[in-house]
Amino acid sequence: MKQTFLLQEVIDDLVNTDKSLSAPLMKLNYFGKLIKNQELVEYTNSELNGYKEQKENIPSYRRAIGTLYIDMQMYIHRHSGELPVSMIDEPYRSSLRYVYVREGIAAVEKLARESESNSGGQIETALPMEMLHILQGPARKLYRSDARVDVIGARLSGNANIVVEIPNAIRTKLLDFVMSIAEKFGYNVEIETFNKRAEINNQTIINQMNNTINNSGDGNIINTGNENQIENNVTLYKNDLARFQSELEKQGIDKVDIEEISEIIAVEEPNIGDNRLGEKSNSWISKIINKSLNGVGKIATGISANILATLIKQYYGMP
Incomplete structure (x- = not known):
């Protein structure tokens, strides 16, 4: 009997913001062990159980x-x-x-819930x-x-x-990662077939991890998909709302969603020092990605959380 790992289950867990991140992290940890990918196993272990190693290895x-x-x-x-x-x-x-x-994701999510009423x-x-x-x-x-x-x-x-922002960051980075490997290997990965070219396939996954999870320069635009219309040389001018809305429109974002994010960025202050968006902006990004995955509207197939985050950051004038 062939063993198949369902990436779609992980995606469903990630787009459901009411679910803990422990479930998709455990599933990806299991997937990493099935395909003998030590980098994926170590990353998911650290997010589940906490970071014990040197500070240099802790994600930004x-x-x-x-x-x-x-x-x-x-x-x-x-x-x-x-x-x-x-x-x-x-x-x-x-x-x-x-x-x-350094705490594991369960402790971080608990701290995030407790700190919602104590934003200062x-x-x-x-x-x-x-x-x-x-x-x-x-x-x-x-x-x-x-x-x-x-x-x-x-x-x-x-x-x-930061403890409120960490789950959002993990969710969007993991979603980009899982979507990229699903595009490469399919949503249903047959482990036996994968392991026949394990060395090459695992290197592909490691590269995707470096591009979407471990990339500290998360303001960089990452292009995926043939219908993605955002180029690396696109630069929005700070507070140029018309240009910002135009770029979202090119990506097939509905007008009602463009209006919603326009209202959010008008009042929400990002964390400039740590190069992080606000909670409402991150929630909006998750909602758009969820729509894209479910085929709602005309959102470009190549849209990613990194691209949306980059456009918003450029509007704010963030690096």
Whole structure:
């Protein structure tokens, strides 16, 4: 009996925003094991169970720009304040640039639900005691006192909204990835046939992962499909609403959906520092991709979440 993996089931899980991302990640983890693709297995394992490895391997959508706060002892007095990371020498400066969210997707989704009512909250990572000595010199330069200034504690703080944005980022990146491999191998992958050319086929999947999941430059336009009309050299001017709407129209986006996103970008502020769109913009992108998958309207077959996100970012003037 032939073993077949149904990519359509994964797609159905991804476009249903009410479902946890644990299910499609587990299915892709199983798929990775069936085809012996270690890169896919490691990625899905990390998203399911959390990132234990070096910070360099944590995806960019799991990090927020950090602000360093220190607690100081000045004789009998204590004081807390911000310490600019720019005052710290390398290589420590680079390691303190971001707050990383290492938790598995179930914990992230739980945190996202809890933080919806606290949009101005912060996430913090305490610095270990053995790192405090590198902060002593910069702290004494910035906070002058008649008494000796000793740093007795430190924490790196970031905007808690990142935990709301992480599931959206994973969902759109995985959807682009699954759609690209479905286009290459079909929605029903026969494992026996796939494994006959496993080395070549797996390299194709690794390349697609690098282009859609691991690509930190997610503002780049990715062209897929013969009917895709967006070219790499298309550039929208910041706040050029007419051009923005025209490009969406070329992609077959319905007028009602164009009006909806136009209203969203008029009031929603993106996270410029972290190069992330707002929650409503991401939800709109998921809805359009869902329509495309279900054949609703005249949306171009080559449309992708990356293309839609890029157009919106270009309107905002984001890199």
